[in-house]
Amino acid sequence: MALSDELRDRILQSVDDGFDAQLAYTKKLVNLPSLRGQEHAIQDLVFREFQSRGMKVDRFDMDRDAIMAHPGGSPFSEHHSDAPIVVGIHHPRNETGRSLILNAHLDVVPEGPHEMWSDAPFSGEIKDGWMYGRGGADMKAGSAANLAALDALRRIGLQPAATVYVQSVVEEESTGNGSLMTYLRGYTADAALIPEPTGNRLVRANVGVLWFQLKVQGVPVHVSDMGEGANAIDAAYGVIGALRRLEEKWNAEKGDHPHFEDAGHPINLNIGKIAGGDWASSVPSWCTIDCRVSIYPGTSAADVAQQVRDCVADHARNDAFLANNPPEVVVNGFHAEGFVLEPGSDAEDVLGAAHEAAFGAPMEAAMLPGYIDTRVYALYNQIPALCYGPISRNVHGFDEAVDLESLRRITKTMTLFIAEWCGTEAVA
Amino acid sequence: MALSDELRDRILQSVDDGFDAQLAYTKKLVNLPSLRGQEHAIQDLVFREFQSRGMKVDRFDMDRDAIMAHPGGSPFSEHHSDAPIVVGIHHPRNETGRSLILNAHLDVVPEGPHEMWSDAPFSGEIKDGWMYGRGGADMKAGSAANLAALDALRRIGLQPAATVYVQSVVEEESTGNGSLMTYLRGYTADAALIPEPTGNRLVRANVGVLWFQLKVQGVPVHVSDMGEGANAIDAAYGVIGALRRLEEKWNAEKGDHPHFEDAGHPINLNIGKIAGGDWASSVPSWCTIDCRVSIYPGTSAADVAQQVRDCVADHARNDAFLANNPPEVVVNGFHAEGFVLEPGSDAEDVLGAAHEAAFGAPMEAAMLPGYIDTRVYALYNQIPALCYGPISRNVHGFDEAVDLESLRRITKTMTLFIAEWCGTEAVA
Numbered sequence: 001m002a003l004s005d006e007l008r009d010r011i012l013q014s015v016d017d018g019f020d021a022q023l024a025y026t027k028k029l030v031n032l033p034s035l036r037g038q039e040h041a042i043q044d045l046v047f048r049e050f051q052s053r054g055m056k057v058d059r060f061d062m063d064r065d066a067i068m069a070h071p072g073g074s075p076f077s078e079h080h081s082d083a084p085i086v087v088g089i090h091h092p093r094n095e096t097g098r099s100l101i102l103n104a105h106l107d108v109v110p111e112g113p114h115e116m117w118s119d120a121p122f123s124g125e126i127k128d129g130w131m132y133g134r135g136g137a138d139m140k141a142g143s144a145a146n147l148a149a150l151d152a153l154r155r156i157g158l159q160p161a162a163t164v165y166v167q168s169v170v171e172e173e174s175t176g177n178g179s180l181m182t183y184l185r186g187y188t189a190d191a192a193l194i195p196e197p198t199g200n201r202l203v204r205a206n207v208g209v210l211w212f213q214l215k216v217q218g219v220p221v222h223v224s225d226m227g228e229g230a231n232a233i234d235a236a237y238g239v240i241g242a243l244r245r246l247e248e249k250w251n252a253e254k255g256d257h258p259h260f261e262d263a264g265h266p267i268n269l270n271i272g273k274i275a276g277g278d279w280a281s282s283v284p285s286w287c288t289i290d291c292r293v294s295i296y297p298g299t300s301a302a303d304v305a306q307q308v309r310d311c312v313a314d315h316a317r318n319d320a321f322l323a324n325n326p327p328e329v330v331v332n333g334f335h336a337e338g339f340v341l342e343p344g345s346d347a348e349d350v351l352g353a354a355h356e357a358a359f360g361a362p363m364e365a366a367m368l369p370g371y372i373d374t375r376v377y378a379l380y381n382q383i384p385a386l387c388y389g390p391i392s393r394n395v396h397g398f399d400e401a402v403d404l405e406s407l408r409r410i411t412k413t414m415t416l417f418i419a420e421w422c423g424t425e426a427v428a
Numbered sequence: 429m430a431l432s433d434e435l436r437d438r439i440l441q442s443v444d445d446g447f448d449a450q451l452a453y454t455k456k457l458v459n460l461p462s463l464r465g466q467e468h469a470i471q472d473l474v475f476r477e478f479q480s481r482g483m484k485v486d487r488f489d490m491d492r493d494a495i496m497a498h499p500g501g502s503p504f505s506e507h508h509s510d511a512p513i514v515v516g517i518h519h520p521r522n523e524t525g526r527s528l529i530l531n532a533h534l535d536v537v538p539e540g541p542h543e544m545w546s547d548a549p550f551s552g553e554i555k556d557g558w559m560y561g562r563g564g565a566d567m568k569a570g571s572a573a574n575l576a577a578l579d580a581l582r583r584i585g586l587q588p589a590a591t592v593y594v595q596s597v598v599e600e601e602s603t604g605n606g607s608l609m610t611y612l613r614g615y616t617a618d619a620a621l622i623p624e625p626t627g628n629r630l631v632r633a634n635v636g637v638l639w640f641q642l643k644v645q646g647v648p649v650h651v652s653d654m655g656e657g658a659n660a661i662d663a664a665y666g667v668i669g670a671l672r673r674l675e676e677k678w679n680a681e682k683g684d685h686p687h688f689e690d691a692g693h694p695i696n697l698n699i700g701k702i703a704g705g706d707w708a709s710s711v712p713s714w715c716t717i718d719c720r721v722s723i724y725p726g727t728s729a730a731d732v733a734q735q736v737r738d739c740v741a742d743h744a745r746n747d748a749f750l751a752n753n754p755p756e757v758v759v760n761g762f763h764a765e766g767f768v769l770e771p772g773s774d775a776e777d778v779l780g781a782a783h784e785a786a787f788g789a790p791m792e793a794a795m796l797p798g799y800i801d802t803r804v805y806a807l808y809n810q811i812p813a814l815c816y817g818p819i820s821r822n823v824h825g826f827d828e829a830v831d832l833e834s835l836r837r838i839t840k841t842m843t844l845f846i847a848e849w850c851g852t853e854a855v856a
Contacts, residue, residue: 109706109707109709109710110706110707110710111706112706112710112713112714113645113713113714116645116647116713173707173709174708174709209709211708211709217541217544219544219825219826231698231699233699233702234668234699237665237668240662240665270659270708270709270710270711271659271661271662271705271712272705272706272707272708272709272710272711272712273704273705273706273707273708273712274661274702274703274704274705274712274715275702275703275704276701276702276703277699277700277701277702277718278537278538278539278540278700278701279537279538279601279700279701279718279824280602280639280698280700280701280718280719280720280761281537281601281602281637281639281698281700281720281762281798281799281824282537282538282540282698282700282824282825283698283700283824283825284699284700284701284702285540285541285544285825285826286540286541287702290705290707290708291708292708292709333708334709370709371709396707396709396710396711397647397710397711397713398647398713
């Protein structure tokens with residue numbers, strides 16, 4: 001049942017009316033440096049926001065055993081967050097519409113060297129229509145938009161006529177265990193929407209992601225006898241070369257994967273972090289490399305992990321240092337499959353109509369080459385899982401920013417989508 | 429004036445008689461983890477040992493300005509030790525012999541991962557004729573031997589008939605500024621002896637050493653757009669490749685350098701330490717590499733530093749990431765020239781005779797491809813600078829150890845050398 005023109009216009013106006021408050025709340029979220037393991041304060045803030053809106057709130061810890069027993073669960077390293085998951089629950093007076101999950105993560109990746117930022121990394125400053133700060137685009141703007149959309153309905157005396165779960169999770173940047181935990185807790189709905197910064201587009205297909213740590217450790221020869229490749233740092237670099245060849249093999253197979261044929265380089269191996277050695281004048285005995293690689297939908301993380309282990313073992317057998325010191329491959333984070341959002345769902349149709357009303361142009365869909373929690377809802381809840389959000393700049397980089405005009409229109413799309421998907425009823 | 433057979437035999441016996449006490453003291457030194465900047469306690473222990481033997485003791489800090497103004501001074505990084513230098517001074521009643529500097533350093537390099545050691549890294553345990561522990565060979569055994577040689581003379585009622593400076597320094601493993609400071613303080617003598625673990629051989633020629641840190645930092649492309657070489661860690665490895673080519677050029681020139689022609693690979697570039705990136709799923713924006721490279725005698729450290737800078741700049745111009753983010757080369761430690769001990773000095777002759785008496789075989793001389801403080805005395809004091817000490821295993825590695833039978837004989841050589849070089853007089 002499409003929205004009336006009158007209701008549509010009231011909703012669009014209501015989002016505009018609430019936008020300053022929405023930005024103030026977004027900035028408040030950005031100001032909190034919610035790095036991995038440091039999301040306690042921000043999750044408590046969200047808990048109070050949910051309560052203050054009259055929602056019931058379910059706050060729970062991650063169940064390590066249940067997560068580890070699930071094929072989509074990622075390992076718990078020493079760095080795993082123990083911040084709680086918070087779910088705000090809206091129940092209508094009359095359950096007449098389709099239920100919905102609105103999800104957002106509040107963990108952010110490290111901000112890196114501060115001197116690389118134009119302003120303080122968690123400033124939330126607005127300049128020329130962009131809000132700057134680590135985590136602003138990815139995805140505190142989305143987290144705030146989830147609430148802002150419900151607030152926009154309430155401002156005109158309406159609320160969803162179906163159950164809505166507003167899920168605030170952590171561990172999206174390292175394992176995906178937070179959203180997986182909402183599934184394991186038993187939450188489900190008729191559709192899920194995650195407003196990650198997708199550039200105003202819907203995610204049609206999405207890679208899985210594997211994290212692994214390569215640990216090279218062993219007894220090197222003495223510095224006075226050393227030649228090239230005879231130490232752990234040189235040896236680790238050799239392993240990277242072998243992994244890059246595996247990466248190229250995977251990219252050469254892109255034609256076999258619908259929605260990936262036209263991507264230039266869909267599978268990326270990122271050598272994200274490295275540490276090795278103790279002293280400039282000692283031959284390094286150890287080197288540890290943190291890697292992230294993407295995975296085509298339909299390929300399991302376990303399979304890719306095995307391919308990585310085989311690649312490393314094959315290389316090591318022919319390396320002077322590594323043959324005697326075989327490197328270890330430790331999966332220490334993401335162990336997640338990708339997904340494809342099959343076209344033609346009602347949820348996508350409703351979102352597309354809402355987008356067109358907000359933007360005056362048809363919604364585009366595209367492949368996203370990074371991890372998103374939508375995979376939990378697509379693969380395990382098996383419901384339409386929509387990832388759709390604003391335009392961003394420099395996500396995971398310096399001067400991360402979100403485009404505020406885009407955010408305004410995305411919030412309009414979201415509010416229209418909720419109103420049509422869930423239906424509306426008068427606030428009591 | 430050669431020693432009488434009778435005096436020689438009494439000296440050899442006296443070293444044997446004191447050897448248990450010498451080992452106990454050596455173990456005490458090994459037990460103190462005197463890493464860079466953490467040599468305060470051990471230098472105070474040595475101060476008291478000097479005092480208890482009736483020496484005058486001069487304890488002084490390094491003069492940063494004087495060191496930096498000297499061409500052999502190395503930069504003071506944030507890690508530079510502020511432990512004092514301690515010089516014990518023996519004055520004879522009648523100054524009839526030739527004066528001598530006995531030098532040793534007490535700073536040690538990091539022990540690395542403890543699980544790579546068979547025993548605790550600072551145990552000082554003795555097994556099968558070897559004493560184990562970080563810094564035992566390099567060079568606490570030598571430091572203890574300096575005192576043990578004087579103790580051996582005293583045990584038979586003798587003392588050197590010339591001024592002897594026993595210098596206990598730090599910063600030998602990172603800058604060489606400690607021994608340089610003794611020169612700048614004004615200390616000099618007719619010869620210097622440093623019992624580094626040289627395998628019972630005299631050091632004929634010795635490389636200089638340059639430390640530099642390569643700092644790669646800049647804005648990488650986004651992970652979804654990245655290709656090989658487009659991040660700071662990949663880019664840093666590219667620079668290492670360029671530096672390895674420079675290293676090979678230097679090694680190809682070994683025929684031009686007397687005492688280096690027959691060495692397999694006299695110039696070693698060690699990539700000793702690496703750190704970069706913040707997060708597996710973020711493209712790394714920075715990577716820092718700590719390098720050490722050796723230098724032929726006669727080539728200045730400043731010249732080699734310039735060659736390194738030119739090499740890095742040339743490479744950077746042709747690299748996708750580095751052309752926009754030129755790496756920095758920071759000399760942050762050793763900036764030291766090598767030296768050649770020209771054959772034919774009286775000091776070498778006297779040491780050779782002493783060695784033959786202790787070992788029953790002629791002393792051999794060899795090139796040493798690592799830094800030693802002897803360069804200060806050779807290049808700046810311009811006195812015969814003898815580096816000669818025991819057999820070792822795994823210096824800068826795991827299970828570092830010193831051969832105790834070798835140490836006993838080295839101590840005998842040293843005591844005989846002191847007796848003949850300085851002459852002896854009865855203790856008052």
